Amino acid sequence: MDVTLPDAVVDGTGGRIVLLVLDGLGGLPDAETGLTELEAAATPNLDRLARTAALGLHQPVEPGIAPGSGPGHLALFGYDPIRYNIGRGVLSALGVGFDLRHGDVAVRLNFATLDGEGKVRDRRAGRPPDEENRRLVEKLRQGVQPRGGVEIFFEPEKEHRAVLVLRGEDLVPHVTDTDPQETGLEPLRVQARSTEARHAAEVLQSVLDGARKVLSDEPKANALLARGIDAYHHYPSFEERFELRALAIARYPMYRGVARLVGMDTCAIADSDAGSVAALAEHYAEYDFHFVHFKAMDSRGEDGDYAGKVKAIEAVDALIPEVEKLEPDVIVVTGDHSTPARLRSHSWHPVPILIASPWARPAADAAFGERACMRGELGVFPAKHIMTLALAHAGRLAKFGA
């Protein structure tokens, strides 16, 4: 018998779950104090929750593997991040609200500046403002002709970023990026990585060539660089797998995209993290599951700003009582990966997690931090089990087997 857990034991009733994702939460000890960002932060509310919670550390992908935001969130949502690995183009297209269909190929675009010799001078075309981005996208829509029986769609994202979607028969997305990742080099040609992908490679290259003609009179944004090329396939949804009506409250397109990939609804974008928590309160009764995303920890970590990351964590801590007022049956607090300020990048280090519910085995002296979580009941475990644990704590799983 083929059994997929926890789907097989979901019973469709039970409590409400709130998942708070502090992006890039995990850190590394400061050389002087020996404390990580989370350990150093004053988090009275999270520490109080920790004393009623199951604690542990989760491994987003595998030991030693630093995940991108896509795999990090898919794992949190209970989707094996290796099996369900997906290109960033698809997440971007979903993030801007494009209605992807099965088989569509989505591509992340950068507007870029090429010099007179056709070499990349600026990979971001001087970061054009969003309205300039929309004007450039409209120009591409008017000027670039579809090729080889394939429909093409351009969508604006933010600043220098846009999305291209190719829709047609037999588009196999095993093709290479064109972004050389450095200035002073020409954009790369699209290469098929398998025989079946030749058609997609030719179509994409001809669209990029067409775009270059259309943009040739632009002073800055005179070319496109393409990356994160992948096809969209239907994912089994949160509703199908877990019988959860789920809402994503996220302020960045990327995280809205990955939530939509698994069938979550999204709501209007709040203008602050406090606004996100207000949206949670507003929509609380309509959904069984709420995912709320907080970005600042990751940004400060990538800046190498230890103190800034500490403050970002403290700012989320201050919002916790507003969440508690809603009396969720289960509150999960964790990150999608670690972003230690000392490393200035996503890292492989396991991520602290607390699952607050009446069904934990807490320690009286618990706190929310890397070392305290090491001693927790959950140990170090793969992130793909987090949803199963949350469903169990919410009383949403039946017994497995007779």
Next chain:
Amino acid sequence: MDVTLPDAVVDGTGGRIVLLVLDGLGGLPDAETGLTELEAAATPNLDRLARTAALGLHQPVEPGIAPGSGPGHLALFGYDPIRYNIGRGVLSALGVGFDLRHGDVAVRLNFATLDGEGKVRDRRAGRPPDEENRRLVEKLRQGVQPRGGVEIFFEPEKEHRAVLVLRGEDLVPHVTDTDPQETGLEPLRVQARSTEARHAAEVLQSVLDGARKVLSDEPKANALLARGIDAYHHYPSFEERFELRALAIARYPMYRGVARLVGMDTCAIADSDAGSVAALAEHYAEYDFHFVHFKAMDSRGEDGDYAGKVKAIEAVDALIPEVEKLEPDVIVVTGDHSTPARLRSHSWHPVPILIASPWARPAADAAFGERACMRGELGVFPAKHIMTLALAHAGRLAKFGA
């Protein structure tokens, strides 16, 4: 997308890694003191390293499974020890430097003494000296005729051990050993374990019969016993998988063999463990990855010599400062399996591991021992992830996914 981690995210640049394998390191508590061999040993250098390291316990194969040296080392090297399980004959052939080709069948041989009735009197033929071993092998080379279109090669190993390689078409190595493992019994006949293996079984049996004729006038080594029969297949190498130029510094053929199986270079055999560390210093700049093997812990454990195993660990501890002088980016210290003196054999117990790098989350009161490692950040984890962790700590992995 087909993803094999960590291979898919290796980026080919980064720091140097030194892997120190203390064979059979893990142990069990002494009945009186309650301390394992490693906990009882005075290891000031390893304890100091532990306070800057990620600690944990690795499971070489699966919980409850005691590994042989082959699987134990393959797991340490990042190769799934079940998928990449291999017969000892292949490791012995590689260990003596034989240039195995894809499809060659390798067999471990013991020179043995049969009595007048053809029963085994001594499974090791009185442990002949190495020069006697070489004379016997030369006699076999001259006297034993190839059969059935199959080329045969005899190679000396040490004392009573030699290697036989069969090279020909359609040699399927699913055949039984001939070593009865006890004295007073006749050598077993080679049996095919599948229809396809009948040819290999007949060839091997006829070679062993031929050898018995050739050796019939020998007073002690008058027969061969065959075991560890397996075919050689190309393994994806360390260079291919991890983009690491790797050197194995090991004094015993078995460990040199398993290192060669994954494409490591080997250097001249040192005459002491201090000599191995001197070889590490000599070749340090030429390689990205160094594997240094220390044998004595395992030997004393198999002897049931608790105190001897403690001393063997202390002797390696004394060499640690010489390794640190090289300033490797990552130092990994562990064993390939446990060999508790009380059990006198390889065991299934998870093995202490430390990964010293600037990117650990160490505990101020850490030490290197089974119980201290249980509280470490790595938890209990499968050994096949050790290489991924080492690569991550050395800055040699890119982010997985967008």
